[in-house]
Amino acid sequence: MATATPAVDERIAQTSTLTRLLKRPEIGALVAAIVLFAFFALTTDAFATASGASTWLRGASTIGIMAVAVALLMIGGEFDLSAGAITGFTGLVVGILTTEYGLNVWAAMLVSLALALLVGMINGILVMKTGLPSFIVTLGTFFVLQGIDLAGTKALIGQVAIQGMSNVPFYDSAKSVFGRTIQIGDLNLYVSVLWWIAVTVVATWILMRTRVGNWIFAVGGAQQSARQVGVPVFATKVGLFMGTAFAGWLVGMLLLFSTSTVQSNTGVGQEFIYIICAVVGGCLLTGGYGSAIGAALGALIYGMANQGIVYSGWDNNWLRAFLGAMLLGAVLLNEWVRKRAEAAR
Amino acid sequence: MSDQKTVEETTTSEPAARGTVVVEVRDIGKRYGNIIALSDVSTQVKAGEVTCVLGDNGAGKSTFIKILAGAHQHSDGELLVDGEACTFSSPREALDAGIATVYQDLAVVPLMPVWRNFFLGSEIRTGVGPFKRLDIDAMKKxxxxxxxxxxxDLRDVEQPIGTLSGGERQCVAIARAVYFGARVLILDEPTAALGVKQSGVVLKYIAKARERGLGVVFITHNPHHAFPVGDRFMLLRRGKSIGDYPKSELTLEDLTSMMAGGAELESLAHELQSIMGEDSDVAAEMVAEAEST
Structure with missing residues (x-):
């Protein structure tokens, strides 16, 4: 046995940057995103233009913020099916409190945030205390939220969508944070894209460079082992559910202030899209492995496919078939990567 | 060894001088209601020595470890750490006293890199406030x-710990316990699930831990694994100690025969012979073993 430890081990010196890159969980999504971009850029006229990019980036951004949060949760070994409904719920709370009850828009946003975090906390505590699969627990909160969104909104304002939002005092100050667009050359960039990038950067920092990131991988990979070495499993998981709820609130605000309205069914049905994006980005369904950048790329793929299909003049229901095929491909790829990572060399 | 210096600097507690008794149990016992799981067990763990606890399944080995590890409290006798009687009310307390337990499942996360596993739960950080981050270079080193x-000697501490062999993983768990200040290491059947070669590797690391001045409690049911590395042997059968011997008073044959219970082994060997036939390898081996004792 060698006892000296040279600074660079001769046996790993040969590993090229390319080989290292190929081991990253998000590599599949990166390749798919490039291929998809090239395909639509070559086959359609509108896709690779500034206005085209503005549209598909916008579509990808709100999905992307949620996909990144859901990816963190999935790496931590849990699902959140209420993640879609919460985006509508938070927007509706702000809309109703301001238009119907005249509350200051910033105060309403704080109330909405507190409620969202509460929902996340309830999800987390229920999952951890009961030991039930998060799939079932959050399916429950999903339906509760959906019911509140639809019936509660109708009961309080007699309609199914928020109206008159843009006349609310201080609406413009909130819009400048969540709903504005920024002109960069020809590109009309929605501010949600910047939020998407910020969320991805912060999530990646947390995952790869902080203690909490270590804990997230550990609770998803082997919860019992994590507990034995002193990882605060309960706090980590509840925190992840609250993180997803926070992302839901952020997206709710972005949707509300960019369109100045929100429907009572907003976000419903999107929860699986988030999961698909996270899986396409390299997250394992079983937890313990994945990447935030990958989930952001997964959302980019979704956004590009969504708009590219429209530009190509195809029936946009093909999007569903495309997503399903992507999901299956990604799951198979991820399983293969995981087996290689776990198997002895 | 050039690495030894950095190791000593970073180890949190100094090991006691070789040969001093770190942990001692005197007539220790454990009762669950009216069930006596363990009774009248006495032995010592010295710094720089390996105390082997041998016994067949159900002999009380797990109860014994759990008392030392702080998972259970003894109901009879005394547990002395550094000469003072004490009772651990939680695994954390045992850990704080420098007694670390490496369980069979090792408490590792297979998909995480070796270095992240090594520091899991006790990460080293650098920076201030919200920018407090993992000190990755230091932890890898x-x-x-x-x-x-x-x-x-690992190629790359970045590889997932799941890619290591069972023996190597066991060793990472041992190294982790040592680094985080263990003076006494309890190893729960570390060779049970391993093949011959891997078991040899683990035995080598047990010897290595002893060399570094740790007291080791090595739980096993295999006298062939215990004898080469052990300095003291405590045998358990049916919840009772059937002997506590230093190595000088014992041969491997004595140990094997006591483990199996000489007479029992002999009758089992003959029974096996009548079932499997005279020329069966297993039966012949057992008869030879029984006769040699």
Missing amino acids: ITKDELAAMGI
Whole structure:
């Protein structure tokens, strides 16, 4: 046995940057995103233009913020099916409190945030205390939220969508944070894209460079082992559910202030899209492995496919078939990567 | 060894001088209601020595470890750490007293890199406030150095720990316990699930831990694994101690025969012979073993 430890081990010196890159969980999504971009850029006229990019980036951004949060949760070994409904719920709370009850828009946003975090906390505590699969627990909160969104909104304002939002005092100050667009050359960039990038950067920092990131991988990979070495499993998981709820609130605000309205069914049905994006980005369904950048790329793929299909003049229901095929491909790829990572060399 | 210096600097507690008794149990016992799981067990764990606890399944080995590890409290007798009687009310307390337990499942996360596993739950951080981050370089270096000091030379501490062999994983768990200040290491059947070669590797690391001045409690049911590395042997059968011997008073044959219970082994060997036939290898081996005792 060698006892000296040279600074660079001769046996790993040969590993090229390319080989290292190929081991990253998000590599599949990166390749798919490039291929998809090239395909639509070559086959359609509108896709690779500034206005085209503005549209598909916008579509990808709100999905992307949620996909990144859901990816963190999935790496931590849990699902959140209420993640879609919460985006509508938070927007509706702000809309109703301001238009119907005249509350200051910033105060309403704080109330909405507190409620969202509460929902996340309830999800987390229920999952951890009961030991039930998060799939079932959050399916429950999903339906509760959906019911509140639809019936509660109708009961309080007699309609199914928020109206008159843009006349609310201080609406413009909130819009400048969540709903504005920024002109960069020809590109009309929605501010949600910047939020998407910020969320991805912060999530990646947390995952790869902080203690909490270590804990997230550990609770998803082997919860019992994590507990034995002193990882605060309960706090980590509840925190992840609250993180997803926070992302839901952020997206709710972005949707509300960019369109100045929100429907009572907003976000419903999107929860699986988030999961698909996270899986396409390299997250394992079983937890313990994945990447935030990958989930952001997964959302980019979704956004590009969504708009590219429209530009190509195809029936946009093909999007569903495309997503399903992507999901299956990604799951198979991820399983293969995981087996290689776990198997002895 | 050039690495030894950094290792000693980073180890949190100094091991006691070789040969001093770190942990001693006197007539210790454990009752669950009216069930006596363990009774009248006495032995010592000295710094720089390996105390082997041998016994067949159900002999009370797990109860014994759990008392030392703080998972259970003894109901009879005394547990002395550094000469003072004490009772651990939680695994954390045992850990704070420098007694670390490496369980069979090792408490590792297979998909995480070796260095992240090594520091899981006790990460080293650098920076201030919200920018407090993992000190990745330091942790990688310490992991590599600590493993090298145990004689494990890893290609890359970035590889998932699941890619290591069972023996190597066991060794990472041991190295981790040592680094985080263990003076006494309890190893729960570390060779049970391993093949011959891997078991040999683990035995080597047990010897290495002893060399570094740790007291080791090595639980096993295999006298062939215990004898080469052990300095003291405590045998359990049906919840009772059937002997506590230093190595000088014992041969491997004595140990094997006591483990199986000489007479019992002999009758089992003959029974096996009548079932499997005279020329069966297993039966012949057992008869030879029984006769040699």
